[in-house]
Amino acid sequence: MVIMQLQEILFSQGFGTRRICAGLIQQGFVAVAGATCTDSAMEFEAKDLHFTVQGVAWEYHEKAYLMLHKPAGYECSQKPSSYPSIYTLLPAAVRQRGGGAAAGVQAVGRLDQDTTGLLLLSDDGKFIHRMSSPRHHVPKVYEVTLKHAVDEKQIQKLLAGVVLDDDPKPVRAATCEKMGDLQLSLTLTEGKYHQVKRMIAAVGNRVEGLHRSRIGNLPLPDDLKPGAWRWLTTQDLASIAAAP
Numbered sequence: 524m525v526i527m528q529l530q531e532i533l534f535s536q537g538f539g540t541r542r543i544c545a546g547l548i549q550q551g552f553v554a555v556a557g558a559t560c561t562d563s564a565m566e567f568e569a570k571d572l573h574f575t576v577q578g579v580a581w582e583y584h585e586k587a588y589l590m591l592h593k594p595a596g597y598e599c600s601q602k603p604s605s606y607p608s609i610y611t612l613l614p615a616a617v618r619q620r621g622g623g624a625a626a627g628v629q630a631v632g633r634l635d636q637d638t639t640g641l642l643l644l645s646d647d648g649k650f651i652h653r654m655s656s657p658r659h660h661v662p663k664v665y666e667v668t669l670k671h672a673v674d675e676k677q678i679q680k681l682l683a684g685v686v687l688d689d690d691p692k693p694v695r696a697a698t699c700e701k702m703g704d705l706q707l708s709l710t711l712t713e714g715k716y717h718q719v720k721r722m723i724a725a726v727g728n729r730v731e732g733l734h735r736s737r738i739g740n741l742p743l744p745d746d747l748k749p750g751a752w753r754w755l756t757t758q759d760l761a762s763i764a765a766a767p
């Protein structure tokens with residue numbers, strides 16, 4: 524059981540300072556289980572609590588785990604330089620969870636501005652660290668569109684390992700499947716900077732389009748449109764950890 528005052532619940536979920544949260548409640552903007560509650564100190568069991576703030580439905584999450592279908596033309600940075608930030612695609616409450624300066628959700632790793640597909644975000648530092656750690660080798664599947672027709676030699680080189688300019692140790696694709704003359708499906712278990720683009724360049728080809736379709740055993744759902752996000756379910760979290 525996690526018993527919390529309503530204003531604390533709102534505060535923990537990113538609706539502003541404690542004072543702002545108390546104000547929202549006292550002004551009648553918050554309803555719990557369909558009934559408006561104007562007592563900011565009223566206590567509720569927070570776990571699985573459903574509430575509305577100004578008519579928008581929310582569910583209490585102790586920690587935030589979510590997926591975003593990253594569209595092209597967005598940077599995975601809080602302070603983007605040339606394109607809008609992916610964080611602008613999330614509601615303010617999700618961005619501001621927890622209050623302080625370093626609060627809110629963070630992307631688990633980064634995708635390039637022009638890369639699309641599955642991106643995970645969380646405010647659970649341990650989860651972010653575990654997922655980003657090179658020791659964990661969570662497989663990530665990329666659908667790659669190439670400039671030049673792919674040949675068998677290039678596929679064999681990607682599978683055998685190529686040396687990139689920042690590390691003498693070769694990096695290899697865990698799987699590499701030809702899906703068409705200009706299409707590859709590639710699985711990587713590390714997450715080096717621009718890794719797919721650099722590996723493809725190292726075998727003499729060029730990436731024209733890049734889409735991440737899967738992390739671990741979790742696919743990007745067909746019904747999650749570019750720019751849309753949703754909370755991860757317990758099952759989704761288990762799928763990420765599971766081997767494909």
Ligand code: URA
Pocket residue numbers: 633634635636638716717718719720721733
């Ligand atoms: N590899 C890349 O080159 N870019 C990405 O965005 C992800 C993987």
